[in-house]
Amino acid sequence: MAAPMDKAEVSASEDHSQNGGSAKHEREHEEDAPPLKLDPRGLPLSPQPTDDPKDPLNWNRWLKLMVLAEVSLFSFLALFSASLITPAFVPLSIFLHKDLVTTAYVTSTFILLAGVSTIVWNPIANVYGRRPVYICTVAAAVAFCGASGAAKNYGTLIALRCLNGFFGGVPLGLGSATVCDMFFAHERGLYMGVYTISFLTGGHIAPLIGGYIEKNLSWHWCFYVPAILTGGILVIFIFTVPETLYSRTPEAVARPSQSWKSNMLMKRRAHPTRRVKLVDFFRPFQMIMYPSVLLPTWCYSISFAYGSILFIITSANLFGRIYHFQPQQTGLLLGIPITVGSLIGELFAGGISDWISEKRAIRRGGERSPEDRLLGIIPAAVLTPLGIIIEGVCLENKTHWIGVAFGIAIASFGLQVVTTGVYTYTAECYKPQSPELGSLINFGRQVYSFTIGFYSIPFSEKVGIQDAWITLAFVAFAFYLPLIPLYFKGAEWRKRLGNPTFHKDL
Template sequence: MDLPAAENHADMMDSKASATYGEKVSDNAPINPKLDPHGFPLRPQPTSDPLDPLNWPYWLKLAVLLQVSFLAFLGPFCQAVINSAFVPLAKDLHISVVVASYNTTIAILFAGVSPILWSPIANVYGRRPIFLAVSALGIAAQCAAGAAPTWGGILAARAFVGMGTSAGMGIGAAVVADMFFMHERGRYMGIYIVFVTNGAHIAAVVGGYTALNHSLGWRWCYWIPAMILAGTWVLMLFCLPETLYHRDNKTGESHMHHQQQRQTHRAWLSLLTFRGVPIKRKLQLWDFTHVFLMLKYPSVLLSTLYYAVSFGLGSVLFAVTGAKAFGSIYHFNTAQIGLCIGLSTFIGTLIGELLAGPVSDRILYLSTKRSGGAFRPEARLQAIWPGALLLPAGVIIEGVCLQYRTHWSGPVLGIGIGAFGLQIISTNIFAYVTDCYKPQSAEISTLLNLGRQTFSFTLGFYMIPFAAATTWGVAWSVMAVIQAVLFGGVVLLMWRGKEWRERLGAPEFDRDL
């Protein structure tokens, strides 16, 4: 394998880095940069501090990744376990199945909006305090939903469920960017995305069997997630270290006043004390606008629009309409509905990830090698093509099969194909945008979550009425065409993304992260 020598690339990489994208070769400009396995300078360059998350041993990185990914999984899981039980819930509370779906959509909406608050706080005070505090709210809200005697009380509690289960979904991708280098980010971001995407899918299976069990009933669709979230909270309390790490771009120093102490303790032992983040500045009202300031960058705006609609159609559409579709057409019970939705999407996303993160990282490496060492994040977008074709195809297949009442395996196959395509799209979008603006990864993660949740929130209100007014095939095909058209924005980024980034420059805030 051809390994370019570091001395032939270091100067070129440093001179091109800030012009290419916001993630520099090195904030501290080392004379001899550390290299990735291919011989290119690592992006970003780690400091000499053993507590820099980039320097952590891989067992610790993976342990943190799995904790944060599972917390992100619990967001859609807690919101969607009730989905398979809409019919018995509606019967007991004397409401329609469509109205019962508001149970999930209100949680989705608040889960999308609330990370706008968590992101700036996490950038100042750390990720760990937000994960713990917000999850505690989620546990209390889930219990309140399970105990609420009225429909209005359940809806109010579910709004707080959305807020309390949003931290992992809203800023989890920032933790991945905190710990992993650019050349490996696709693979590990893909692991995180698998958890995020499958939360609602596994929820369908769990909710279906829970609601079918007469000794439990639909209220246990609230209690079971509350118990799982509480167990996760205890695990994080004792096992989740802080990943936020400030780097001083001007002086090349990174917490030098802590270096003597850090050199006398092993890094893992220091981490287990759950050190706080040195407060570099005060939280300001202006910080809460940073999420929206990122929308001026085409790489963020176009990616967010495409991802939001893709996630809604490739995951949430199946979840919020499954009870009605498979219940009325195939007369399935709640357990069967859960299996149809949950297993097909779960298998589709797992297979899709085989063609997502690893392929994305490989394409990025080959592009870098061809260009003589110049990293271009837009290379990752080439890996989206299979997903861009398969996701709308899967949506159309499900809609047409439901319209013509084919064998139940037809719509199930369409769901699986759609989930396969969504996983490819999601992993590459997250990896691409964080490559472009790594220091602002918390804002980017929040914005992608906001787009995903806001669009998904609307589907429960109009998709079933849309299908009733037209047909399942027409309604699903219209949405698939809209999603396919938005891929044009990604194609524009492949063509002009690098030029736009260089013209606009990097954001001024959070540059030391």
């Protein structure tokens, strides 16, 4: 019996029919086509790799894992750089002669520009390659992060943090495209989970140690330390990570295979048949027209803002006022539960997502459906809002701090589940457009999170922390509800709208 075709091949067949190809031509094409390559369960690999050993899909497992580890470390250090200063807002505010709400913009501005950065850099990475973009932007981020520690006034610090976010935020959007460059659909849940847990944990571990850095050194070192760490990883990256962008156009495949040496030295443009065009910078927003992108991105952006950044931005203010915590105590109460919750959440998220996808594909006789990934998000719809409510109730009633920690951990568990689910689902729906998807998700997440600094504390002062947090929790829950019709109708909507017409060669 012939192996069943996956959705990409079925879609290609449908496109051929729509363009005037007859059923006879399709049958002849199928007879001439090489046999499908299968995964360990006997299902067609998606995407189908070429016969080139330098195709990232064909790399040795150890090389893929090394690249994944280093890109994940860049992502970790991006939000680590953003959040390490948060427990030290009190001494920083005294130095800058600003109130705590205004001082929090030091983190908020980084978050905002990190969201904008991949809109600019990902189109360049699609032509010139992931490797040169990583190297150039991370090097600039190291410089601006270190310079932030030497800033003498508020205006200079905010300007440097904006530049730090613009360059340092690139791995937050480009990393998901790198994962899709190297891994097949049936394993992306696991490896996308490794990537997503890395950048989330960076923002979560930072407060854990930021208070101690401020206490034993000074707040200046909350900028120097991430600059030093990121610079060290960059040096290793330069000597060990090859280019992962691989063009599958006939022209590119026909060219002589690039040696590993020329790959590392970046002697050849990664995509030889493409040029950067103005429209490429607007491609991420073009993807909003697809419900399979818009609804998950919308849901995830709200969840990230209220299930992570809300805790980070408000912790110094609320923990200091209610529990009279010092910076290191604030960092511990924020960092430990938010990190533990994320790690446990990822143990559930990535592997379970792949398991659900594989089991249901086997039940259908080999046909994969990206919507199966949405089933793994169900726990997040309950746990993230529940955790937000628990923290708000505990802070309002000034209970023991263990209740606050419990709420943060529950919300973080749910956030990690939805993070892995959304990245994997959208990439499985539109793999060739994964750079644009990473840019859009990063943009929505970071830009919406930026706004929290303007209204979270004033809102809580007006209606009370408990009512404010309950309101935000219900807002987060409401944005999970559109995923229900998406589960049942997503495949139909994608078929009706067709596939994007760009990046079909990736």
